[in-house]
Amino acid sequence: MTAVELPGVATAPHPPDEDLVLDVRDLRMRYGTVDVLHGVDLTARRGEVLALLGPNGAGKTTTIEILEGFRLRSAGSVRVLGVDPGRGDERWRARLGVVLQSWRDHGKWRVRDLLAHLGDFYAPYATDRISRPWPVDDLLAAVGLTAQADKRVARLSGGQRRRLDVAVGIVGRPELLFLDEPTVGFDPAARREFHELVHRLADLDETTILLTTHDLDEAEKLADRIVILAGGRIIADGSPDELSRRVAGDAEIRWTRDGERFVHATPDATGFLRDLLREHGDRVQELEVRRASLEDAYMALVYEEESGVRSGRADRVWQQGSDR
Numbered sequence: 001m002t003a004v005e006l007p008g009v010a011t012a013p014h015p016p017d018e019d020l021v022l023d024v025r026d027l028r029m030r031y032g033t034v035d036v037l038h039g040v041d042l043t044a045r046r047g048e049v050l051a052l053l054g055p056n057g058a059g060k061t062t063t064i065e066i067l068e069g070f071r072l073r074s075a076g077s078v079r080v081l082g083v084d085p086g087r088g089d090e091r092w093r094a095r096l097g098v099v100l101q102s103w104r105d106h107g108k109w110r111v112r113d114l115l116a117h118l119g120d121f122y123a124p125y126a127t128d129r130i131s132r133p134w135p136v137d138d139l140l141a142a143v144g145l146t147a148q149a150d151k152r153v154a155r156l157s158g159g160q161r162r163r164l165d166v167a168v169g170i171v172g173r174p175e176l177l178f179l180d181e182p183t184v185g186f187d188p189a190a191r192r193e194f195h196e197l198v199h200r201l202a203d204l205d206e207t208t209i210l211l212t213t214h215d216l217d218e219a220e221k222l223a224d225r226i227v228i229l230a231g232g233r234i235i236a237d238g239s240p241d242e243l244s245r246r247v248a249g250d251a252e253i254r255w256t257r258d259g260e261r262f263v264h265a266t267p268d269a270t271g272f273l274r275d276l277l278r279e280h281g282d283r284v285q286e287l288e289v290r291r292a293s294l295e296d297a298y299m300a301l302v303y304e305e306e307s308g309v310r311s312g313r314a315d316r317v318w319q320q321g322s323d324r
């Protein structure tokens with residue numbers, strides 16, 4: 001039977017959404033008989049910075065290795081830059097950047113020569129929109145290695161080697177960049193420079209960045225969206241503010257009275273303080289009011305997932321005692 005075209009009904013498939021860089025649906029992974037990913041859904045758009053957080057063993061590395069095409073999934077649909085990573089070719093791979101834990105090979109190479117050599121691989125994959133590779137001198141300046149350009153890789157300090165890892169990851173001007181705990185071993189100045197580089201890549205080059213970190217402060221500074229993976233599932237996905245607000249219904253109030261410490265969580269901090277001061281006046285000392293931080297939100301959400309408890313997040317995390 002031939003298909004009949006109905007007037008006014010479009011039969012063409014939806015055009016691919018160019019801005020949807022990551023599109024993961026119901027991703028499952030089983031090692032032997034053990035399920036470690038139980039249906040992960042994840043999307044990222046062009047120029048977005050995502051921080052993937054989660055406790056040890058949550059499945060972050062497994063997820064990222066599947067997205068990078070280094071590991072085959074057990075089930076689910078995965079599109080990375082519109083392509084199934086299980087079938088990605090060299091052209092697709094040239095559009096990705098991966099910053100691994102540490103570049104240890106090629107110790108005898110000089111930094112500039114190594115980057116020029118690796119950059120050559122990307123030249124055939126330049127497009128009208130993206131010139132590839134990144135010119136070596138600009139790249140060295142961007143990662144803060146200009147002064148080490150002629151040093152041998154084996155002679156670099158730990159932090160400098162980490163900068164080289166980043167340079168190797170971005171030399172091909174990736175459209176999607178994976179960063180695995182990027183600033184481990186960086187001093188504070190290098191960390192700040194690196195954060196500026198990430199903002200620059202995302203804002204100016206529209207690079208989509210997926211980073212894993214255990215540093216919540218870093219995640220909050222860098223990420224547009226925080227994605228928390230626990231027990232093989234995404235348990236939260238939102239901006240740092242949205243996540244904090246999920247547990248920030250309550251404010252935490254701390255004070256001392258007659259040498260005794262008190263902590264109380266309440267949704268109405270102003271009302272509580274008014275009553276507290278009316279009742280105890282000058283005897284209230286060392287008064288502090290605090291809203292939930294991203295770390296509080298993270299701890300509460302992961303605790304919920306791991307313990308199977310579903311209510312009273314903020315109270316459980318905060319409430320240690322009460323006065324009045």
Ligand SMILES: Nc1ncnc2c1ncn2[C@@H]1O[C@H](COP(=O)(O)OP(=O)(O)OP(=O)(O)O)[C@@H](O)[C@H]1O
Pocket residue numbers: 031036054055056057058059060061062063
């Ligand atoms: N090759 C493998 N074979 C069998 N089990 C594995 C393999 N790789 C990882 N696992 C298991 O899968 C689970 C998820 O591991 P994964 O490394 O993805 O977690 P992670 O979130 O990256 O942890 P971490 O924060 O400690 O790096 C763990 O229970 C781990 O023991």
